[in-house]
Amino acid sequence: MIRAIAILLGYQLAGEVTARALGLSLPGPVLGFAALFLTFLVWPPLHAMLANTARGLLAHLSLLFVPAGVGIVRHISSLGDQSVAVLVAIVASTALAIAAGATVFALVDRVTRR
Incomplete structure (x- = not known):
């Protein structure tokens, strides 16, 4: 090992x-x-x-995300002023990623049915 x-x-x-x-x-x-x-x-x-x-x-890959979580907790006070913008960015990027995935799936489905 x-x-x-x-x-x-x-x-x-x-x-x-x-x-x-x-x-x-x-x-x-x-x-x-x-x-x-x-x-x-x-x-x-x-x-x-x-x-x-x-x-x-x-x-044990999840252990590698501990430093990032500690960094977020440590700087949470500086996020206070920008929390609305961060929340909007997270929700919007998630919605766009889902929409992009669904669009690609629909296109691939259409192409493979031919």
């Missing part, structure tokens, strides 16, 4: 170093994930080495 975590963190570090060295606006972990995916394609045994550890991390 330690080896698998070290491999995952190594890919993340490589992606971060690459993104910063090249001045890319793409996040380093995304580059690292892409490199890991390419490595899986080239060397499939790596997938078997990382699978159990990755499943364990995904099972």
Whole structure:
């Protein structure tokens, strides 16, 4: 498990170093994930080495959202003046996302029935 975590963190570090060295606006972990995916394609045994550890991390993924929740709670007072705008933005973006999903579903349904 330690080896698998070290491999995952190594890919993340490589992606971060690459993104910063090249001045890319793409996040380093995304580059690292892409490199890991390419490595899986080239060397499939790596997938078997990382699978159990990755499943364990995904099972506890909700723990990674704790820092964001703490940040929101810490700055809740600064949200007070803008709470109406934030609420409107959340409701509107949710409604637009649902509408976009329904529209795409209807279009795909229409195309696939032909």
